[in-house]
Amino acid sequence: MPLSDHDALTDLFATPPGTLYLDSAAHGPRLCSVHSAAEAALADGVAPWRIDMDDWYASIERVRTLAAMIFEGDGFRGDGDGVALVPSVGYAMSLAANNLALDADDTVLVLEGQFPSNLLPWQQRCAQTGAGLVAVRRAPGQDWTAAVLAALDTDPAIRILALPHAHWHDGALLDLDRISARAQARDAALVLDLSQSLGALPADIARWRPQFVAAVGHKWLLGSHGLAYLWAAPHWRAHGQPLEQNWFAREHAAAMASPSQPPPYRAGARRFDAGGVAHAQKLAMAAAALSQLQDWSIAALSQALGARTAAFDAVLREHGLEDWGTPGHAPHLFGLRPAAQRLDAVARALADAGAVFTQRHGVLRIAPHLQVTPAQMRMLAERVVAAAQ
Structure with missing residues (x-):
């Protein structure tokens, strides 16, 4: 399956509809194949x-x-x-x-x-x-x-x-x-x-x-x-x-x-x-x-995850908020550091859009996987920009 087929990739995951899960750094999203394997192993344990x-x-x-x-x-x-x-x-x-x-x-x-x-x-x-x-x-x-x-x-x-x-x-x-x-x-x-x-x-x-x-x-x-x-x-x-x-x-x-x-x-x-x-x-x-x-392949996956975080970063740059991001971050993971007075508003805006993420010490940790599309990442970044006003 090509990693550019976003609809097909989303179908591989058991994430509930309407949820934009950005907390892979805490726990990776559940693949349907992994969930099925767990259920089969549990059933085998009956005997x-x-x-x-x-x-x-x-x-x-x-x-x-x-x-x-x-x-x-x-x-x-x-x-x-x-x-x-x-x-x-x-x-x-x-x-x-x-x-x-x-x-x-x-x-x-x-x-x-x-x-x-x-x-x-x-x-x-x-x-x-x-x-x-x-x-x-x-x-x-x-x-x-x-x-x-x-x-x-x-x-x-x-x-x-x-x-x-x-x-x-x-x-x-x-x-x-x-x-x-x-x-x-x-x-x-x-x-x-x-x-x-x-x-x-x-x-x-x-x-x-x-x-x-x-x-x-x-x-x-x-x-x-x-x-x-x-x-x-x-x-x-x-x-x-x-x-x-x-x-x-x-x-x-x-x-x-x-x-x-x-x-x-x-x-x-x-x-x-x-x-x-x-x-x-x-x-x-x-x-x-x-x-x-x-x-x-890890190389292809890294590139695909990088496209998602890059989509978010690009919106921040377009609106002069690039200093809210993490310089030189990994392709799959970054911290969003809003101005202190806007932190709660930005966190609420992301949550209201269905995003799940970790907030710690003034940093919103953003860690998407393949079930979140680049377009959705751009949408979330636009919510951040709106909350920054």
Whole structure:
């Protein structure tokens, strides 16, 4: 299906009529195929004895491979060995923090206002080791990339950079090509939370060479809560220590035999698989969602989402309100910052037009998906302009 066929794209989603859902950064819109897969899996659970274990294992590996293709792109041919199934990004980042070496004279770099899942684990780890934690701030007129690079230039103690690709507040984009190159030159470890970009923006793991990457499944990957993905660099697939011990991460037959010594871990990042996450309904939803993303291709999807935010931006520019937008935002996500005295009026205007969005700290976060058309985005921007008067 061409991504220019807006009517057909709208029909793929279960969003109620009359709703202009702009909150994909909180929870991705529900695809009809994902909803149907969830219902079918729930129905199958009425008779669990009919579910074949080999089929269950195969469904796990299918999701793992599909996720690997989103993380790694076609160049890796969906190498499932790199991906673990985990319950959350907080879990994944706690695992990363526990595995990476960190001494008292080292520093971990994060962004000011970073999402808690990629902040709290580093705060805890720094408290345990005595290491420092630096939350980078932007100077007026400075973007996040320049702020991070400046911090790397001035602080030789930085050993770990824990970053997103797009800031969750307003979609401000980081140039991970430049940042990763500087980190590699410094021999600093890069850890990425791609929850606000993976599935909507191509990732270049081969170029960035991170140690760990994580993303939740329920935002831009269009799946369910409770199933997230952790990508681990090859070293950690052989030597990393999991957060927990469960039979699922070990050689199954040996683990179920109650051995006197723990059996070997399963191959690759499977050693990091969390217990309980391979839930049939979540797996079915993930497989349907990831398959649809593959069919669209992330590059094409990113361009299509960019056309939607660009339509909104264009109207703001036409009326001299471009400073209300986020400079250099990601194609799929931006923050709208009306003048303080017009904030409530703008929020009401959007809501009255059927828009659903997040409002936080004076920012209206706008995160459309394909079921919202460019024409609808222009209409919403015109409502904003009218409310600005």
